Amino acid sequence: xxxxxxxxxxxxxxxxxxxxxxxxxxxxxxxxxxxxxxxxxxxxxxxxxxxxxxxxxxxxxxxxxxxxxxxxxxxxxxxxxxxxxxxxxxxxxxxxxxxxxxxxxxxxxxxxxxxxxxxxxxxxxxxxxxxxxxxxxxxxxxxxxxxxxxxxxxxxxxxxxxxxxxxxxxxxxxxxxxxxxxxxxxxxxxxxxxxxxxxxxxxxxxxxxxxxxxxxxxxxxxxxxxxxxxxxxxxxxxxxxxxxxxxxxxxxxxxxxxxxxxxxxxxxxxxxxxxxxxxxxxxxxxxxxxxxxxxxxxxxxxxxxxxxxxxxxxxxxxxxxxxxxxxxxxxxxxxxxxxxxxxxxxxxxxxxxxxxxxxxxxxxxxxxxxxxxxxxxxxxxxxxxxxxxxxxxxxxxxxxxxxxxxxxxxxxxxxxxxxxxxxxxxxxxxxxxxxxxxxxxxxxxxxxxxxxxxxxxxxxxxxxxxxxxxxxxxxxxxxxxxxxxxxxxxxxxxxxxxxxxxxxxxxxxxxxxxxxxxxxxxxxxxxxxxxxxxxxxxx
Numbered sequence: 001x002x003x004x005x006x007x008x009x010x011x012x013x014x015x016x017x018x019x020x021x022x023x024x025x026x027x028x029x030x031x032x033x034x035x036x037x038x039x040x041x042x043x044x045x046x047x048x049x050x051x052x053x054x055x056x057x058x059x060x061x062x063x064x065x066x067x068x069x070x071x072x073x074x075x076x077x078x079x080x081x082x083x084x085x086x087x088x089x090x091x092x093x094x095x096x097x098x099x100x101x102x103x104x105x106x107x108x109x110x111x112x113x114x115x116x117x118x119x120x121x122x123x124x125x126x127x128x129x130x131x132x133x134x135x136x137x138x139x140x141x142x143x144x145x146x147x148x149x150x151x152x153x154x155x156x157x158x159x160x161x162x163x164x165x166x167x168x169x170x171x172x173x174x175x176x177x178x179x180x181x182x183x184x185x186x187x188x189x190x191x192x193x194x195x196x197x198x199x200x201x202x203x204x205x206x207x208x209x210x211x212x213x214x215x216x217x218x219x220x221x222x223x224x225x226x227x228x229x230x231x232x233x234x235x236x237x238x239x240x241x242x243x244x245x246x247x248x249x250x251x252x253x254x255x256x257x258x259x260x261x262x263x264x265x266x267x268x269x270x271x272x273x274x275x276x277x278x279x280x281x282x283x284x285x286x287x288x289x290x291x292x293x294x295x296x297x298x299x300x301x302x303x304x305x306x307x308x309x310x311x312x313x314x315x316x317x318x319x320x321x322x323x324x325x326x327x328x329x330x331x332x333x334x335x336x337x338x339x340x341x342x343x344x345x346x347x348x349x350x351x352x353x354x355x356x357x358x359x360x361x362x363x364x365x366x367x368x369x370x371x372x373x374x375x376x377x378x379x380x381x382x383x384x385x386x387x388x389x390x391x392x393x394x395x396x397x398x399x400x401x402x403x404x405x406x407x408x409x410x411x412x413x414x415x416x417x418x419x420x421x422x423x424x425x426x427x428x429x430x431x432x433x434x435x436x437x438x439x440x441x442x443x444x445x446x447x448x449x450x451x452x453x454x455x456x457x458x459x460x461x462x463x464x465x466x467x468x469x470x471x472x473x474x475x476x477x478x479x480x481x482x483x484x485x486x487x488x489x490x491x492x493x494x495x496x497x498x499x500x501x502x503x504x505x506x507x508x509x510x511x512x513x514x515x516x517x518x519x520x521x522x523x524x525x526x527x528x529x530x531x532x533x534x535x536x537x538x539x
Contacts, residue, residue: 001318003315003316004305004316006284006285006309006315007303008289008306010292016292018294019292022292025440026291026439028493029075032085033075036091036115039114040055041054051208052186055110055118056110061256061257063101064099064101064102064103067100068516069097069099071095071097072097072098072503073127074504075092075497076124076497077121079494080497080498081121082116083123085493092124093115093116093118093120094109094128095109095110096128101263102264104269106141107134107135107141108142109142111185113186117187118186119150120148120151120159121152121155122155122159123499125162125166128166134434136178138524139524139529140524141268142178143183143263144183144195146184146188146192147186147187148187150191151163163191167194170194170198170199171535174536175533177532179266180200181259181262182195182199182201182203183249183255183256184203184211184255185205186209190213193213202245202246203255203262204235204249204255205251205254205255206249206250206251207234209238210229212233215229216232271527272526272528278336279337280313281313283313285315286310287310287508287509287511289310291506294415294438298376298378301346304345304374305319305344307344308344308374311510312335313336317332318332321359325350325354325355325356328344328350328354329343330343330360331343336511336515340370340372341372342372342373342374343357343373345415349381349421349425350386351381351395355397357398357424358400358401361402370407370522371408372411372514373412373425373432374412375414375421378416378419399423399424402424402425402430409430410433410517410518411427412435412514413436413441413492414438414441417441417443418442418445418446419445422443428499435500435502436501436502437492438492438504438505443494443500448484448485452480452482452486453479455479456479
């Protein structure tokens with residue numbers, strides 16, 4: 001391999017301007033994340049009076065001290081349903097992430113019961129489904145900390161049918177041999193009762209946990225029976241009579257202690273092959289410089305190799321077919337000792353670039369090398385020359401290769417993600433193991449100016465056929481409306497709200513996030529499981 005010689009000067013005015021603009025975007029999404037935390041923190045006194053601790057404090061007790069924690073989809077549902085994207089930022093009503101519990105890397109889910117009682121809205125439901133998908137793909141045990149008022153009934157039509165998938169996923173995780181440990185800190189009723197019911201291990205907190213299919217009011221209305229919460233579905237009843245709970249905890253902290261003990265007893269890491277220590281060098285160029293490498297305006301060119309040089313070990317990588325299809329960049333290197341490949345964009349994807357990428361993907365599958373896509377593309381090349389060069393068939397080859405790749409694929413949106421370029425560079429629809437975005441990300445069928453011009457041309461052609469004159473002021477107003485709409489609907493915040501990625505990250509954290517995800521993928525693919533036919537049933 002060859003060490004990359006950067007041509008960027010971090011003291012250059014353009015570099016500094018890029019950095020300032022990027023850091024301003026970072027501050028914006030961090031501020032929104034902080035509003036979610038502040039909303040929960042405001043309930044701390046209320047929780048303490050009830051003898052409880054806040055959801056994030058529960059996670060803090062669950063995780064191994066000093067171990068890495070990767071929180072996902074922090075702004076799901078931003079600006080949707082009860083989340084106004086400004087004063088009331090809810091984070092999807094739950095917290096999910098990947099961290100270590102008793103030395104075992106786990107997928108962790110927690111109801112954010114300090115915000116609207118942890119009630120679930122549609123994007124919160126989809127966030128939960130995505131978490132289960134990650135756990136299944138990467139063979140991660142699931143630890144769930146439950147306290148929720150259940151589904152927000154105002155949005156039941158958007159949740160009820162698809163929400164059933166979460167229970168199917170629980171059954172399939174158990175059948176696959178992936179354990180699920182649930183601590184019930186409070187309410188988990190109606191459909192939520194199946195969360196502990198379908199878990200492999202269930203812990204309930206005395207005097208706090210409530211698990212039943214129908215609460216006292218509904219029970220009285222349906223059958224006339226009068227019952228109190230504790231008798232109907234309290235922790236003691238489920239631990240001594242129904243058998244739904246395996247362990248009875250005295251309080252939140254005790255429940256989490258028990259969860260850590262259960263995970264520690266899973267014998268999870270003992271079945272893995274012995275992993276040799278990985279030696280690696282830090283990049284020659286500081287990852288901190290990633291905040292200034294990429295212009296926030298996707299129309300400004302840059303060399304994607306400058307990004308890779310600040311991510312890979314020793315800034316050392318091999319450039320595959322560097323002189324062929326040069327707008328599409330294919331590289332091989334390593335991140336914290338994990339061998340990996342990169343496909344990036346230095347311009348539109350032309351026929352040569354598409355065939356180059358397709359060949360490269362097949363080679364990486366042959367060698368078992370994970371692929372990281374650095375998306376910054378306005379799409380596939382168009383025009384007579386491109387069509388005659390076979391862009392349709394060659395672009396299709398690239399899409400075929402991406403869709404059928406047998407190695408882990410990780411997508412990082414670092415600029416534009418327009419048109420079929422989103423597909424060819426492994427966008428969300430192609431199921432990458434993980435997908436993250438920088439805050440300058442743009443995702444749309446095309447750029448706003450391009451879309452506005454297309455509609456103007458279509459309108460002008462219509463008037464020409466009819467022999468009439470178009471309303472020029474009306475067309476200008478239409479163009480502005482389209483540009484404004486695309487500008488709003490293509491932003492990184494709009495995308496992450498809809499789970500088109502697994503979260504926005506600070507560019508300066510890219511190397512650490514990618515290294516962690518590569519490690520997750522590696523362990524997941526190597527891990528032996530003990531599956532069974534139907535999952536573990538409560539007896």
